[in-house]
Amino acid sequence: MKVQCLKGFRDYLPGEMLQKERMLASVREVFEQHGYPPLMTPALEYAEVLTGKYGDEGEMLLYRFRDNGDRDVALRYDLTVPLARVLAEHGDIGMPFRRYQIAPVWRAEKPARGRFREFMQCDVDLIGVDSAAADAEMLVIGAAVMQRFGIESYRLRINHRGILTALCRLVGLEGATEADFLRILDKLDKIGEEKFRAEVAKIPGLDESGLDKVLEVVLCDQKDPAGVLDHIRSILGEDELANEAIDRMQAILEIVDAAGIASCCQIDPSIARGLSYYTGLVYETFLDELPQVGSVMSGGRYDDLVGMFSGKDLPAIGISLGIDRLFYALGELDLLSGEKQPAQMLVVLFSDELAPASFAAASRFRSAGIETLVYPKAAKVKKQLQFAQKSDIPYVAVIGVEESRAGTVQFRDMEAGSQEELSIEAVIEKVHAGRSPS
Amino acid sequence: MKVQCLKGFRDYLPGEMLQKERMLASVREVFEQHGYPPLMTPALEYAEVLTGKYGDEGEMLLYRFRDNGDRDVALRYDLTVPLARVLAEHGDIGMPFRRYQIAPVWRAEKPARGRFREFMQCDVDLIGVDSAAADAEMLVIGAAVMQRFGIESYRLRINHRGILTALCRLVGLEGATEADFLRILDKLDKIGEEKFRAEVAKIPGLDESGLDKVLEVVLCDQKDPAGVLDHIRSILGEDELANEAIDRMQAILEIVDAAGIASCCQIDPSIARGLSYYTGLVYETFLDELPQVGSVMSGGRYDDLVGMFSGKDLPAIGISLGIDRLFYALGELDLLSGEKQPAQMLVVLFSDELAPASFAAASRFRSAGIETLVYPKAAKVKKQLQFAQKSDIPYVAVIGVEESRAGTVQFRDMEAGSQEELSIEAVIEKVHAGRSPS
Incomplete structure (x- = not known):
C-alpha cells in the first residue's frame, strides 16, 4: 500500500507551514489595509464554467471528472474564472468590486523542482473601473506587500x-502574428539582439524595416520613467493607441510618485506577459538580489475577461502574488519569521x-x-529541557514541590543558560522585557 | 450554459468571508497561544490512503476519480487520516507532535439546509502521549476558543x-452490540426513558436486569463534577475499566480546575460520540443559549487510529471545531466582527x-x-459619499483644489454627519481617538 503523498503534491510540515502562515497573514493585512475584503469560492466548479478559458494547453491540465451525481466537474485552475462566475451569478454585487482570494488551485502539470500540481494563488482584483487611479492602486498594493515583507x-x-x-504595427504585424512577435520580444533579454532579429525574421508578413525602431524603443537605456516615456513618444507618437497608452502611463506615474513608490517602478517596453488576456497596463516584479527567481508579482488590466459570463462590460485589473516564489525568496533573503514553532515558554511537568x-x-x-506549551507528560526534567532546546523554545518554567508551595517557578532562559526562582509575575515581566528590548 | 456554483457548494462573498476570516484568525491565535503550529496537507490523496477508514457510508461519500496519470485519487474526507499518513511518511517527526489544520474537506453528502459538500474542518491534535495532562490540554484549548469568541x-x-x-457490561453486552446500545443511549435525552427501554430491548443478548443501574448512572442529577464521579463510582466501582476511567477523569478535573475552566466542564455519562474511533476521554460542547445548534466542538482520545499506517503505537487526542456551526452561532449571539468591509476611511477622488x-x-x-480605500475614479462627491454610506465606511476625506493647496482635507465623520477642515495629522489623531475611546 502506498502510504505517501500523491505524486506532484506536497505537505507543508509545521515548522515551514508556520512561516508560510505568517507570510500569508502579512499579505492579508496589506490587502485589508487597502480596503480589500476576502472572497471564498469552492474548489470544484461545473466543468463548463472552466473549459474554453485557458487555451488547449490549460484544458489538458484540468483535473476534470464525473462526480457522484454524474455531473461534469473540475477543480479550479485559477481564481480569476471563478471570480467572473461569482460576478455573473450575483448580479447585484455593487461596483466598484474589490476582493482578494488566497487559495490553492490545481493543475495536472508535469511536476518539476519547485513546481507542484497544487499551489496557492494569491490574487487581488478591482472590478468595474477603468482609470489611471485603479491602475496605480495595484502598483501601490504590490509595493506595500514588498515593504511589509522587508524587501528593499x-x-x-x-x-x-x-x-x-x-x-x-511598426513591423507591419496585426492580429494573430502579433503574439508570435511579442513572445520573441519577451525573450530579447536572454537571446540578444542578433538572435532576436533572426527569429522574428521567420514571422510571415514581418516588415523588417521597422525593426530598428522597435529596438530603439525596447532597448531604451533611460532610467528615469518620465524620460523613458518621452523617448517612447518620440518614436511611437504618431500612433494614436500608443499615445493613449503613454498618457495613461504618465497619469499612473504621477499617482505612484505621490504615493511614494515611484522609485520602485520602471517602465520596460519589453514586458509582454500572456498578452491574449491583457488590455492595458501590465507589470512584473523582480527582486534585485534574486533575479533568477523570476517575477514574484505580476498582473495587469484585463477588461474583457470578467464580463465573459454576464455579457456586461466589466473592466478589471488585478495583481497576483507568486506565493511559492516569494516564500523561497524571503527564505533566501532571511526575511521569513524565524519561528519554527509558536511557543515562547515551556512549562515543565514535574510529576x-x-x-x-x-x-x-x-x-x-x-x-x-x-x-505557552505544557509538556504533556511527567518526565525527567532533563528530557523536557532537551525538548525545549530541540524545539527552539526560549524560556522554560519548572514548578517542583517547593516552587508549587511557594507560588514561584524556576525560570530558565535557554539561550543565556541562566536559571532563577521567580514569582509568576516576575517571569511575565522578564519575558515581555526580553521580547521588546528597548 | 450553467454559470452557477456547483450543486451542494457555496461561495462566501466578501462581507461574510471577512467575518469568517476574522473568526479563523482568532482560532489560529488560540491554537498558537497553546504552542500548536499549523500543518498543511494536499487536497488530493491516493485513494487507497483514504479508503477503508470511514466505514461503508463514508466510502460512498468520497470524491474519488482517476487523475490525468490514471492514478486512483480522492479528495480528502477529513484531516485525521491525512495526519496519520504524514506521521507514517515522515517517521522522524519528533514526539510529542502537535499540529492544527484548518482546511476544507469534501463529502458527496445529500445537500441540506446548512450542509454542504465542501466544508471547513478545524482540528487540533496532540500525538504521542497518553496522559491526563494531554487530555486536559484539549479541554483547556476548547475553553480558550470559547473565551476568545466571547461565548460566556x-x-x-x-x-x-x-x-x-x-x-x-451491566446489560451483558460486549463487542458488536455495544455500539447499538450506545447509539440508543446517545438519544436518551430526546426519546425519553420509556422509548429507550423499548428500543434497547430489541438488542439480542441484552440483560434487562442491569438497565436500572445504567439509567441511575446516566440520569445522575448531580451538578458538581466530583459528585458525579462519586456517584458513578458507587455504581460501577467494581468494574476495573470503569475505575481506571474514573481515576483518569478525576486527574483531568483537577487539572482543568487549576487552569480555571472547571465551571464549564460537566461530566455526562451519556455522551457517546462515534465510539468506534475513540478509546478514552470524549467530549461535546453545547451553547447554553443555542442548544438547537448541537455540538460546536468535539473530539476525544483515539489511540489506535494515527498509528494505523506506521504500525507504531501513537496515542492521540484531538478536538475538532464545527466552524460552520460556530459561525452561525456567533452570528446569532451577535459576537461576529461587525465589519462588512475592512476600510475605515474613504479618500474621495475629486478629479x-x-x-x-x-x-x-x-x-x-x-x-x-x-x-484606507481610495475611490478608484473621479466622480461626483455625492456619489462617493453614498458609496461610503452603503459600504459602512465610517470616515471620509475629501481633498479638493483648495485642500490640496493648503495641505488639508475635509474630514467627514459619517455617523456624526459632521465635517471639518483638518490637517492630515489631525485626521489621524481623530480616527485613532475614535477607535479606542478612553
Whole structure:
C-alpha cells in the first residue's frame, strides 16, 4: 500500500507551514489595509464554467471528472474564472468590486523542482473601473506587500499593451502574428539582439524595416520613467493607441510618485506577459538580489475577461502574488519569521501530582500574552529541557514541590543558560522585557 | 450554459468571508497561544490512503476519480487520516507532535439546509502521549476558543469510553452490540426513558436486569463534577475499566480546575460520540443559549487510529471545531466582527488632476495604521459619499483644489454627519481617538 503523498503534491510540515502562515497573514493585512475584503469560492466548479478559458494547453491540465451525481466537474485552475462566475451569478454585487482570494488551485502539470500540481494563488482584483487611479492602486498594493515583507530592493516593471501593439504595427504585424512577435520580444533579454532579429525574421508578413525602431524603443537605456516615456513618444507618437497608452502611463506615474513608490517602478517596453488576456497596463516584479527567481508579482488590466459570463462590460485589473516564489525568496533573503514553532515558554511537568500547578501557571502566562506549551507528560526534567532546546523554545518554567508551595517557578532562559526562582509575575515581566528590548 | 456554483457548494462573498476570516484568525491565535503550529496537507490523496477508514457510508461519500496519470485519487474526507499518513511518511517527526489544520474537506453528502459538500474542518491534535495532562490540554484549548469568541455560557460535556464499556457490561453486552446500545443511549435525552427501554430491548443478548443501574448512572442529577464521579463510582466501582476511567477523569478535573475552566466542564455519562474511533476521554460542547445548534466542538482520545499506517503505537487526542456551526452561532449571539468591509476611511477622488493628492493622503493614513480605500475614479462627491454610506465606511476625506493647496482635507465623520477642515495629522489623531475611546 502506498502510504505517501500523491505524486506532484506536497505537505507543508509545521515548522515551514508556520512561516508560510505568517507570510500569508502579512499579505492579508496589506490587502485589508487597502480596503480589500476576502472572497471564498469552492474548489470544484461545473466543468463548463472552466473549459474554453485557458487555451488547449490549460484544458489538458484540468483535473476534470464525473462526480457522484454524474455531473461534469473540475477543480479550479485559477481564481480569476471563478471570480467572473461569482460576478455573473450575483448580479447585484455593487461596483466598484474589490476582493482578494488566497487559495490553492490545481493543475495536472508535469511536476518539476519547485513546481507542484497544487499551489496557492494569491490574487487581488478591482472590478468595474477603468482609470489611471485603479491602475496605480495595484502598483501601490504590490509595493506595500514588498515593504511589509522587508524587501528593499525590487523593481515593478510596467508596460502597456497599447505600446506593444504600436510596436507590432511598426513591423507591419496585426492580429494573430502579433503574439508570435511579442513572445520573441519577451525573450530579447536572454537571446540578444542578433538572435532576436533572426527569429522574428521567420514571422510571415514581418516588415523588417521597422525593426530598428522597435529596438530603439525596447532597448531604451533611460532610467528615469518620465524620460523613458518621452523617448517612447518620440518614436511611437504618431500612433494614436500608443499615445493613449503613454498618457495613461504618465497619469499612473504621477499617482505612484505621490504615493511614494515611484522609485520602485520602471517602465520596460519589453514586458509582454500572456498578452491574449491583457488590455492595458501590465507589470512584473523582480527582486534585485534574486533575479533568477523570476517575477514574484505580476498582473495587469484585463477588461474583457470578467464580463465573459454576464455579457456586461466589466473592466478589471488585478495583481497576483507568486506565493511559492516569494516564500523561497524571503527564505533566501532571511526575511521569513524565524519561528519554527509558536511557543515562547515551556512549562515543565514535574510529576502527575504537580500537573495542576503547571497548568495554572500556563494559564497565567497565556493570559499575559505569552504563547505557552505544557509538556504533556511527567518526565525527567532533563528530557523536557532537551525538548525545549530541540524545539527552539526560549524560556522554560519548572514548578517542583517547593516552587508549587511557594507560588514561584524556576525560570530558565535557554539561550543565556541562566536559571532563577521567580514569582509568576516576575517571569511575565522578564519575558515581555526580553521580547521588546528597548 | 450553467454559470452557477456547483450543486451542494457555496461561495462566501466578501462581507461574510471577512467575518469568517476574522473568526479563523482568532482560532489560529488560540491554537498558537497553546504552542500548536499549523500543518498543511494536499487536497488530493491516493485513494487507497483514504479508503477503508470511514466505514461503508463514508466510502460512498468520497470524491474519488482517476487523475490525468490514471492514478486512483480522492479528495480528502477529513484531516485525521491525512495526519496519520504524514506521521507514517515522515517517521522522524519528533514526539510529542502537535499540529492544527484548518482546511476544507469534501463529502458527496445529500445537500441540506446548512450542509454542504465542501466544508471547513478545524482540528487540533496532540500525538504521542497518553496522559491526563494531554487530555486536559484539549479541554483547556476548547475553553480558550470559547473565551476568545466571547461565548460566556457553554458546557464542555465530557465522558470516558471506559465508563461506557462498563455500562454495556451491566446489560451483558460486549463487542458488536455495544455500539447499538450506545447509539440508543446517545438519544436518551430526546426519546425519553420509556422509548429507550423499548428500543434497547430489541438488542439480542441484552440483560434487562442491569438497565436500572445504567439509567441511575446516566440520569445522575448531580451538578458538581466530583459528585458525579462519586456517584458513578458507587455504581460501577467494581468494574476495573470503569475505575481506571474514573481515576483518569478525576486527574483531568483537577487539572482543568487549576487552569480555571472547571465551571464549564460537566461530566455526562451519556455522551457517546462515534465510539468506534475513540478509546478514552470524549467530549461535546453545547451553547447554553443555542442548544438547537448541537455540538460546536468535539473530539476525544483515539489511540489506535494515527498509528494505523506506521504500525507504531501513537496515542492521540484531538478536538475538532464545527466552524460552520460556530459561525452561525456567533452570528446569532451577535459576537461576529461587525465589519462588512475592512476600510475605515474613504479618500474621495475629486478629479483626475487631484488623484496624486488623494493617493498621497491615503499612503499617510495607511502608514498610520488606518485601513484606507481610495475611490478608484473621479466622480461626483455625492456619489462617493453614498458609496461610503452603503459600504459602512465610517470616515471620509475629501481633498479638493483648495485642500490640496493648503495641505488639508475635509474630514467627514459619517455617523456624526459632521465635517471639518483638518490637517492630515489631525485626521489621524481623530480616527485613532475614535477607535479606542478612553
